Amino acid sequence: MRTLIKNGRLIDPASGRDDVGDLAIAAGRIVGLGQVSAEFKADRVIDATGLIVAPGLVDLAVRLREPGHEHEGMLESEMAAAVAGGVTSLVCAPDTEPVLDEPGLVQMLKFRARNLNRAHLYPLGALTRNLRGEVLTAMAELTDAGCIGFSQAEVALKDTLVLHRALQYAATFGYTTWLRPNDGWLGNGVAAKGALATRMGLSGVPVIAETIALATIFELVRDTGARVHLCRLSSAAGIELVRRAKAEGLPVTCDVSINQLHLIDVDIRYFNAAMRVTPPLRQQRDRDAIRAALADGTIDALVSDHTPVGADAKNLPFAEAEPGATGLELLLSLALKWGQDDAVPLARTLATVTAAPVAVIGDALGSLAASAGRLVEGGVADVCVFDPDELWMVTPTALRSQGKHTPFEGYEVPGRVRFTLVAGSVAYEAQG
Amino acid sequence: MLSRRNPQLNKNGELIHLLSIEGLPQPVLHHILDTAGTFLSVNDREVKKVPLLRGKSVFNLFFENSTRTRTTFEIAAKRLSADVINLDIARSSAAKGESLLDTIANLSAMHADMFVVRHGESGAPYLIAQHCAPHVHVVNAGDGRHAHPTQGLLDMYTIRHFKQDFTKLTVAIVGDIVHSRVARSDIHALTTLGVPEIRAVGPKTLVPGDLKEMGVRVCHDMKEGIRDADVIIMLRLQNERMSGAMLPSAAEYFKNYGLTPEKLALAKPDAIVMHPGPINRGVEIDSNVADGTQSVILPQVTFGIAVRMAVMSIIAGNNA
Numbered sequence: 149m150r151t152l153i154k155n156g157r158l159i160d161p162a163s164g165r166d167d168v169g170d171l172a173i174a175a176g177r178i179v180g181l182g183q184v185s186a187e188f189k190a191d192r193v194i195d196a197t198g199l200i201v202a203p204g205l206v207d208l209a210v211r212l213r214e215p216g217h218e219h220e221g222m223l224e225s226e227m228a229a230a231v232a233g234g235v236t237s238l239v240c241a242p243d244t245e246p247v248l249d250e251p252g253l254v255q256m257l258k259f260r261a262r263n264l265n266r267a268h269l270y271p272l273g274a275l276t277r278n279l280r281g282e283v284l285t286a287m288a289e290l291t292d293a294g295c296i297g298f299s300q301a302e303v304a305l306k307d308t309l310v311l312h313r314a315l316q317y318a319a320t321f322g323y324t325t326w327l328r329p330n331d332g333w334l335g336n337g338v339a340a341k342g343a344l345a346t347r348m349g350l351s352g353v354p355v356i357a358e359t360i361a362l363a364t365i366f367e368l369v370r371d372t373g374a375r376v377h378l379c380r381l382s383s384a385a386g387i388e389l390v391r392r393a394k395a396e397g398l399p400v401t402c403d404v405s406i407n408q409l410h411l412i413d414v415d416i417r418y419f420n421a422a423m424r425v426t427p428p429l430r431q432q433r434d435r436d437a438i439r440a441a442l443a444d445g446t447i448d449a450l451v452s453d454h455t456p457v458g459a460d461a462k463n464l465p466f467a468e469a470e471p472g473a474t475g476l477e478l479l480l481s482l483a484l485k486w487g488q489d490d491a492v493p494l495a496r497t498l499a500t501v502t503a504a505p506v507a508v509i510g511d512a513l514g515s516l517a518a519s520a521g522r523l524v525e526g527g528v529a530d531v532c533v534f535d536p537d538e539l540w541m542v543t544p545t546a547l548r549s550q551g552k553h554t555p556f557e558g559y560e561v562p563g564r565v566r567f568t569l570v571a572g573s574v575a576y577e578a579q580g
Numbered sequence: 581m582l583s584r585r586n587p588q589l590n591k592n593g594e595l596i597h598l599l600s601i602e603g604l605p606q607p608v609l610h611h612i613l614d615t616a617g618t619f620l621s622v623n624d625r626e627v628k629k630v631p632l633l634r635g636k637s638v639f640n641l642f643f644e645n646s647t648r649t650r651t652t653f654e655i656a657a658k659r660l661s662a663d664v665i666n667l668d669i670a671r672s673s674a675a676k677g678e679s680l681l682d683t684i685a686n687l688s689a690m691h692a693d694m695f696v697v698r699h700g701e702s703g704a705p706y707l708i709a710q711h712c713a714p715h716v717h718v719v720n721a722g723d724g725r726h727a728h729p730t731q732g733l734l735d736m737y738t739i740r741h742f743k744q745d746f747t748k749l750t751v752a753i754v755g756d757i758v759h760s761r762v763a764r765s766d767i768h769a770l771t772t773l774g775v776p777e778i779r780a781v782g783p784k785t786l787v788p789g790d791l792k793e794m795g796v797r798v799c800h801d802m803k804e805g806i807r808d809a810d811v812i813i814m815l816r817l818q819n820e821r822m823s824g825a826m827l828p829s830a831a832e833y834f835k836n837y838g839l840t841p842e843k844l845a846l847a848k849p850d851a852i853v854m855h856p857g858p859i860n861r862g863v864e865i866d867s868n869v870a871d872g873t874q875s876v877i878l879p880q881v882t883f884g885i886a887v888r889m890a891v892m893s894i895i896a897g898n899n900a
Contacts, residue, residue: 341790342790342793343790343793343794346758346788346790346791346793346794347602347764347793347794348702348703348726349702349723349724349725349726349727349761349764350702350703350724350725350726418586418587418703418706418710419702419703419706419707421707460679463679463681463707463711464679464680464707465680465699465701465702465703465704465707465723465724466701466702466703467701467702467703467724468701
C-alpha cells in the first residue's frame with residue numbers, strides 16, 4: 149500500500165519542520181517528506197489542503213480495562229477511540245484484573261492489540277506482584293514480553309523499603325519506574341483539600357500528599373540512580389519540586405492530564421461525579437502552574453488519563469462514584485485548546501503529545517524510538533491529519549469509547565481528526 | 581449532564597427542594613422562618629393538624645439511622661396531613677445491593693410526592709433530586725459532612741426567637757466543625773442572615789485553618805472563642821474522633837472544649853446555649869449548662885417541627 153498525503157501543513161515538533169508539502173508512505177514507512185517526487189505512484193491520495201499533517205499522538209496514560217473490566221471498555225472499542233482521537237501509540241496501566249504482573253498476560257494483550265491493527269500498545273508492567281507492594285515482579289521477563297516500564301498504577305507503595313529496592317532493581321537494568329506521587333496515608337480523599345472540599349463536606353487530599361511522595365521519590369532517585377517518570381502531577385508545589393529536581397540533573401520526567409490542565413475544584417459544582425478524577429482537581433493557582441510548566445517543558449507530556457467508567461459506577465454520590473473520565477478522543481482537541489488559550493506555539497503544543505512522550509518512554513521503544521512521535525524520512529508512518537480550525541461539541545454519546553463520562557461534556561473544542569494512519573495504513577477516517 | 585443552575589430553585593428562583601442553605605437568598609430564609617412562626621401555634625392546638633399536604637405521600641428515606649430526626653420529620657409531615665412512609669434503607673434494599681437510583685426509581689413508581697433523605701455521603705440528595713420525577717420534592721435531612729439545612733434553619737429560628745436581630749450578634753460554634761454538616765449549614769445561614777462575627781472553636785484537628793474561607797474566625801482557644809458571645813452552639817463529639825487520631829480522649833476534650841458554667845461566664849450574661857442533640861453530658865457540655873437557664877436545647881426541638889412543616893409546605897407549593 150502506497151499512500152500520498154498531499155498539500156498538507158507538515159508539522160514535526162521534534163525537527164521544527166512547519167511547511168506545506170506532501171508526505172509519501174510505502175511499506176509502512178515515510179519515504180518522502182516535503183517535495184515528493186512525481187514518480188511516486190500512490191494507491192491512495194489524501195488531499196490535506198488546509199489540514200495539519202502531524203505525527204500520530206502518543207498517550208502515556210490509558211486504561212483499556214482489559215483484561216478484567218470488559219464491561220467498562222474493551223480493547224476493540226478503546227483502540228477505535230484511540231485512532232479516532234489521532235492517537236497512534238498508547239501506554240496502558242497494569243491495574244487490570246488480573247494485574248499485568250505475568251509475562252503471559254502481557255503477551256496476550258500485545259497479541260490482541262496487534263490483531264486489531266489499530267494503535268501500537270505499550271503496556272506498563274506491575275512494579276510489585278498484584279500491585280500489593282510486597283514482592284517485585286519479574287521485570288526482565290516482563291520487559292521481554294513487551295513492557296516498557298513498571299508502575300504501581302493508583303496503588304501507592306507505602307513501604308519505603310520495598311520502593312527503595314524496586315528502584316534499585318529497576319536501575320540495575322535501566323528500566324523506568326512510573327509512579328504517581330501520592331502518599332498512601334495522606335492521599336485518600338475524594339477532592340482536593342481546600343475551600344471547596346471544606347464547604348461541600350468532601351474529604352480532601354492535601355498538597356502535601358503529593359510533595360511528601362515527591363520528596364521521598366527524589367531521595368530514592370538520588371540514592372539509586374533509577375530513572376523515574378512521575379505520572380499526573382496536580383499541584384503548583386509539586387511542580388516546583390520537579391523543576392528543582394530537573395535542574396539538579398535527576399533522571400526524572402513527568403506528565404499531567406487533560407483534566408488537571410483545564411479544570412479546577414469549583415468545576416465540581418453540585419457534586420458532579422463526572423468531575424471525580426484522580427488526582428483530584430485542585431485550585432486555580434495549581435492549574436496556572438500546570439499550564440505554565442507544560443509550556444516551558446518542566447512537565448514533559450500531556451496525557452488523556454483515559455479511564456472508561458460504567459454508568460453504574462458513576463451514577464452514585466460523589467465520594468462513592470468511581471474516579472475516571474474518558475479522554476482518548478479529547479486529547480488532541482484539549483491540547484489545542486490549551487495552546488490557543490495560552491498562546492503556546494503550535495510546535496510545543498503538539499510536542500507535548502508526540503515527541504515529548506516518546507522521549508519519556510525512551511529506549512524501551514527499541515527501534516521505534518528514533519521515529520515514533522516524529523515525521524522522519526525512513527521512519528514509521530504514524531500520522532495524524534487534522535483540521536485545526538474545526539470546532540466540535542463534546543457529546544458523550546458520540547464518543548467511540550465505552551467510557552461516556554467526561555467532565556468536558558458540552559465544551560466546544562478546536563481540532564477535528566480527519567485521518568489517522570498507523571504504520572502506513574489508514575486506521576481511522578472521519579465520515580462526511 | 582447536571583444542571584449548572586442551583587438545583588434547589590426553579591426558574592423563578594422559588595424553592596423546589598431543600599438541599600443546602602448555601603446559595604439561598606436572605607428573603608427565602610426569612611420566608612421559611614416566618615412561615616414556621618405561623619405553624620408554631622398549630623402545635624399548641626388541641627387538633628394539631630393543617631390540611632396543606634393532604635393526599636400527598638412523604639417518604640422518609642434514611643440511608644443512615646437517626647430515630648430523632650426521622651421522628652421530627654414524621655411529626656411535621658403528619659401535622660400537614662400528609663401520608664408518611666418510613667423506610668429504613670440502611671437495613672433493607674441497600675443491604676441487598678440495590679443502587680441508590682434504583683431505589684429512587686422504585687419509590688417514584690409508588691407515586692411519592694416528597695423524599696426526605698438522610699445519607700452518609702455528601703451530595704447524595706443532589707443526585708436524587710436530579711434523577712427523580714419533576715413533581716417530586718427532595719428535603720435533605722443530613723448528607724455526609726455537607727449539609728443539614730433543616731437543622732440550620734431551626735437553629736436560625738431559635739436565634740431569631742431569642743435575639744431578634746442577627747446583625748449585631750457574635751455566634752460561637754464549638755467542637756467538631758470539620759465533620760459537622762450542622763456547622764456548615766449554620767455557617768451558611770448565619771452568613772446569609774448578616775451575622776457579623778461567627779467563630780469556629782476547637783483544636784486544629786477538628787477546626788482546620790481553611791474554615792476561614794467559609795467566612796468564620798477560627799479560634800483554637802475555647803476562652804477566646806466564647807468570650808462575649810451572644811450565642812454558643814455546641815456540637816456533638818463522635819466517638820470515632822478518638823480512634824481516628826484526632827483527639828486523645830473524651831476527658832481531655834472536655835477539659836479544653838467542654839462547656840462548663842465557668843467558661844459560659846465569659847460569654848455575654850444573656851448568651852444562649854444551643855446543641856443539635858443528642859448531647860453527650862460531660863463530653864462537650866456540662867449537665868449544669870445543658871439543664872441551666874441559658875440552655876435553649878429543648879425549645880430548639882419544638883421549633884424544629886414548625887421549621888420542617890414550613891419547609892415541606894413551601895417546597896410542595898412550588899413547581900419545577
